[in-house]
Amino acid sequence: MLTSCVQRWSARRASYRPAGEPIQTREYEVVVLSRDTEARAFVEAHHYSGSYPAARWRFGLHRNGVLVGVAVFSQPVNDKALAVFPGGAASSVELGRFVLLDEVPANGETWFLARAFTALAREGVEGVLAFADPEPRASSSGAVVFPGHVGTIYQAHNAVYRGRATPRTLHLLPDGTVFSARAAQKVRAQEQGWRYAVVQLVGAGAQKPAPGEDLRGWLREWLPLVTRRQRHHGNHRYLWGLRPAVRRRLPPSLPYPKWEADGR
Structure with a gap:
């Protein structure tokens, strides 16, 4: 730069x-x-x-x-x-x-x-x-x-x-963008916007969660599999x-x- x-x-x-x-x-x-x-x-x-x-x-x-x-x-x-x-x-x-x-x-x-x-x-x-x-x-x-x-x-x-x-x-998606801590929290609590955050992870390779599945457990399993950690x-x-x-x-x-x- x-x-x-x-x-x-x-x-x-x-x-x-x-x-x-x-x-x-x-x-x-x-x-x-x-x-x-x-x-x-x-x-x-x-x-x-x-x-x-x-x-x-x-x-x-x-x-x-x-x-x-x-x-x-x-x-x-x-x-x-x-x-x-x-x-x-x-x-x-x-x-x-x-x-x-x-x-x-x-x-x-x-x-x-x-x-x-x-x-x-x-x-x-x-x-x-x-x-x-x-x-x-x-x-x-x-x-x-x-x-x-x-x-x-x-x-x-x-x-x-x-x-x-x-x-x-940071948790980086394959395209280099950040899957934010706020997005992760939305998934855990099923707050407004959680569906979009799930779509991001599914697009990165996560298995789509089943209806009624425990999203906390789903996130815990898939987040480290489809994102890369980078210290900031x-x-x-x-x-x-x-x-x-x-x-x-x-x-x-x-x-x-x-x-x-x-x-x-």
Whole structure:
């Protein structure tokens, strides 16, 4: 990964634009996306994860009426992640997905993000959390499906850097995507979305569970057979306060991470 470039996505494949490349702002418009439908379709088609978070606000970047970028501000899996902000989860959000097509010039990211932050502040949002995943992932055939990133765009937007999040073990499907701990929990508890998680594992080679079968036992049997374990050393964590009073109360920034060959 080159630090002189910024990352873009199209059809879940990474590409890069030269850093500092100017955007012709008169050609672009940032709009609120009132429903998940358009944002979800864009994110699932282009973001490397192929998944969509629990959205609270969605913004679209349009060029000549065509959607070329989406920012989704979401509820984190654990509200404690937002405890660093004075109002906690009640007045803060996570930047759950941020994806721009490869046609958008490099400075489009900060321009888009700044306008989304302004709109969020008008809605009473006080803080934004974002994570950058620096560790590459590959398919079972060895093809790199995610090269990793250290959050260069967040650094360019003057985020407070607070180090690495908690290390964990990932379960990778054959195509290199992550079968998340949250998806596993949905299967165990048969929560909303559990059927889709089961379909993912069946598609990876698991035997379809029989009607009435104990899904906890089924998951325990098949998860290690159809996924690969990969140790993850924790995502990079970034913070923004959207009001001066909030910014003053944030902890000091640690030195920004730089890219290393192994993503650590």
